[in-house]
Amino acid sequence: HWQHPSHALEQSDTQELENPAESEEHTTFVVLGASGDLAKKKTYPALFSLFCEGRLPRNFTIVGYARSDLSFDDFWERLSPGLAKVSAFFGNRSARHRGMSHICLSPDTFRERCSYFRGQYGSPDDAARLDKLLQKEHEAKFARANRMYYLALPPSLFADAVRALKPLAWSQKGWNRVVIEKPFGHDLPSSDKLASELMAVLEEKETYRIDHYLGKEMVLDLIPLRFGNVAFTPIWSNHYIDSLRITFKENIGTEGRGGYFDKVGIIRDVMQNHLLQMLTLVAMERPASLLDEDIRDEKVKVLKQIGPIKTEHVVLGQYTRSEDGKTPGYKDDPGVPADSQCPTFATLVMFINNERWAGVPFIMKAGKALEERMAEVRIQLKDVPGGLFGELARNELVIKVQPNESVYLKIYGKQPGLSNEVVQTELDLSLHDRFDIDRLPDAYERLSLDCLNGDKRNFVRTDELREAWRIFTPMLHTIDGLAGGDATPVTVHTYPFGSRGPPDSDALVQHFGYKQTTGYTWKPKKKGGAGNE
Numbered sequence: 001h002w003q004h005p006s007h008a009l010e011q012s013d014t015q016e017l018e019n020p021a022e023s024e025e026h027t028t029f030v031v032l033g034a035s036g037d038l039a040k041k042k043t044y045p046a047l048f049s050l051f052c053e054g055r056l057p058r059n060f061t062i063v064g065y066a067r068s069d070l071s072f073d074d075f076w077e078r079l080s081p082g083l084a085k086v087s088a089f090f091g092n093r094s095a096r097h098r099g100m101s102h103i104c105l106s107p108d109t110f111r112e113r114c115s116y117f118r119g120q121y122g123s124p125d126d127a128a129r130l131d132k133l134l135q136k137e138h139e140a141k142f143a144r145a146n147r148m149y150y151l152a153l154p155p156s157l158f159a160d161a162v163r164a165l166k167p168l169a170w171s172q173k174g175w176n177r178v179v180i181e182k183p184f185g186h187d188l189p190s191s192d193k194l195a196s197e198l199m200a201v202l203e204e205k206e207t208y209r210i211d212h213y214l215g216k217e218m219v220l221d222l223i224p225l226r227f228g229n230v231a232f233t234p235i236w237s238n239h240y241i242d243s244l245r246i247t248f249k250e251n252i253g254t255e256g257r258g259g260y261f262d263k264v265g266i267i268r269d270v271m272q273n274h275l276l277q278m279l280t281l282v283a284m285e286r287p288a289s290l291l292d293e294d295i296r297d298e299k300v301k302v303l304k305q306i307g308p309i310k311t312e313h314v315v316l317g318q319y320t321r322s323e324d325g326k327t328p329g330y331k332d333d334p335g336v337p338a339d340s341q342c343p344t345f346a347t348l349v350m351f352i353n354n355e356r357w358a359g360v361p362f363i364m365k366a367g368k369a370l371e372e373r374m375a376e377v378r379i380q381l382k383d384v385p386g387g388l389f390g391e392l393a394r395n396e397l398v399i400k401v402q403p404n405e406s407v408y409l410k411i412y413g414k415q416p417g418l419s420n421e422v423v424q425t426e427l428d429l430s431l432h433d434r435f436d437i438d439r440l441p442d443a444y445e446r447l448s449l450d451c452l453n454g455d456k457r458n459f460v461r462t463d464e465l466r467e468a469w470r471i472f473t474p475m476l477h478t479i480d481g482l483a484g485g486d487a488t489p490v491t492v493h494t495y496p497f498g499s500r501g502p503p504d505s506d507a508l509v510q511h512f513g514y515k516q517t518t519g520y521t522w523k524p525k526k527k528g529g530a531g532n533e
């Protein structure tokens with residue numbers, strides 16, 4: 001049973017609500033940057049979904065903190081479209097959990113628990129004012145009071161914000177936790193600087209560094225899949241695996257965010273964090289236990305065995321207008337300089353230098369404005385020796401992260417009937433088909449609950465972050481023209497909006513031994529419901 005030992009809320013809700021200690025405890029969520037985009041699109045809808053699922057503590061308050069001069073009604077108006085999507089799903093369903101059935105799960109009931117606090121980030125006066133308000137208005141009658149600070153802010157504000165909060169607005173009678181969002185720096189030196197500023201104030205145990213891919217259902221499934229099935233143990237190495245691919249595709253471009261994206265590029269945007277996290281979970285050794293630190297120790301160990309990525313193992317691309325001329329190219333996005341060399345697409349290869357993985361290429365591909373939206377891990381096994389059935393396509397184990405969350409293994413079997421032919425087919429675990437699920441929680445919902453429960457295994461530890469930047473920084477500096485010396489700049493190929501990316505990417509993937517299966521396409525049996533969108 002895949003549970004965290006300290007998972008208090010995983011007890012039955014009857015137990016939870018009958019526990020007298022629960023009524024003596026209060027939890028406040030303070031969302032800093034509450035007027036912003038992330039708060040509106042992700043943080044508040046995630047908290048509201050948890051509320052509808054009966055997963056928030058009995059006594060809780062949510063304080064939206066921002067500088068903007070907003071009345072509570074104005075603030076609520078901003079949040080309403082995101083919350084409406086959640087209530088459209090939950091509708092009038094009564095809470096699933098017995099003890100919560102007396103609570104009406106509507107945005108209005110949720111609204112009663114929310115407030116708006118106007119303050120500057122990093123202001124000692126405002127931090128002290130917030131503390132006073134929380135103590136007086138919300139926490140006074142409780143023996144314990146916990147505070148979760150969610151920094152939905154630009155990272156340049158993190159250090160100042162926590163420097164003011166920690167001495168003046170930390171609960172003295174419960175836990176304090178701080179959730180921070182990417183980007184965590186721009187390269188190794190800037191990440192180290194940000195980490196040391198934060199860690200001068202916060203303890204590691206108070207810091208919850210979000211990578212939202214770690215909250216996606218199929219990414220969470222990687223550990224149970226690998227370590228709960230002895231069937232996979234013998235094949236999970238260079239003895240049977242030929243190559244491993246991790247792919248992220250979006251079928252939209254930067255859509256007005258080009259000005260921001262141009263300073264980041266696809267490698268920093270999704271590869272150094274989301275895709276590397278998936279790679280780590282696929283490649284790490286068995287952890288000593290499922291406790292946070294045991295898992296994170298194994299993740300760090302495998303990262304330490306990856307050398308810096310070589311620029312000759314990288315193909316870059318930037319999208320142009322679609323072939324039919326209808327969809328704009330990257331440089332048409334306002335804020336993108338006309339001479340931008342920013343990659344919106346990259347394929348790159350890395351190797352893990354240990355006994356298990358030596359010689360196996362780990363191929364990452366990510367791009368915006370491609371032909372579809374999807375994310376997956378694809379493990380290609382070696383050719384079948386002996387040639388008994390002629391030339392067969394390779395077995396592939398595919399973990400489809402989105403859409404249509406599933407795991408399938410491409411195998412051969414006999415064509416049913418009188419024929420003696422072998423035919424390619426699959427063992428298919430499609431979540432929406434196999435399980436009675438009408439909804440998979442959004443990654444932010446899952447991670448907010450983990451933070452509430454003090455479960456850190458799906459958050460990025462400081463040493464893990466450092467290793468991730470160490471692997472990517474030399475190559476990024478070459479691309480950025482910062483490497484100096486003889487470093488040759490990497491060519492940025494163009495590709496039309498809606499295509500598969502530049503052809504050089506396919507050539508690189510083939511060079512590293514990946515064999516494309518032709519004539520066979522896996523089809524989801526049932527379309528996924530509302531899920532990790």
Ligand SMILES: NC(=O)C1=CN([C@@H]2O[C@H](COP(=O)(O)OP(=O)(O)OC[C@H]3O[C@@H](n4cnc5c(N)ncnc54)[C@H](OP(=O)(O)O)[C@@H]3O)[C@@H](O)[C@H]2O)C=CC1
Pocket residue numbers: 032033034035036037038039041065066067068069121151152153154155157181182183
């Ligand atoms: N938006 C998204 O979907 C995602 C965002 N993120 C990350 O989450 C964090 C927050 O994102 P997002 O909500 O888009 O950010 P915003 O740019 O919307 O900023 C959030 C709030 O911070 C305040 N703020 C912004 N700039 C400044 C400034 N220079 N000085 C002081 N206050 C400022 C504003 O509030 P006010 O002026 O009212 O105080 C604003 O509403 C960022 O780190 C981002 O990279 C990560 C993944 C997805």
Ligand SMILES: O=C1O[C@H](COP(=O)(O)O)[C@@H](O)[C@H](O)[C@H]1O
Pocket residue numbers: 250269270375532533
């Ligand atoms: O972090 C990011 O992720 C999104 C993609 O997330 P998903 O959950 O929709 O797959 C990406 O669009 C964005 O550019 C990036 O910053």
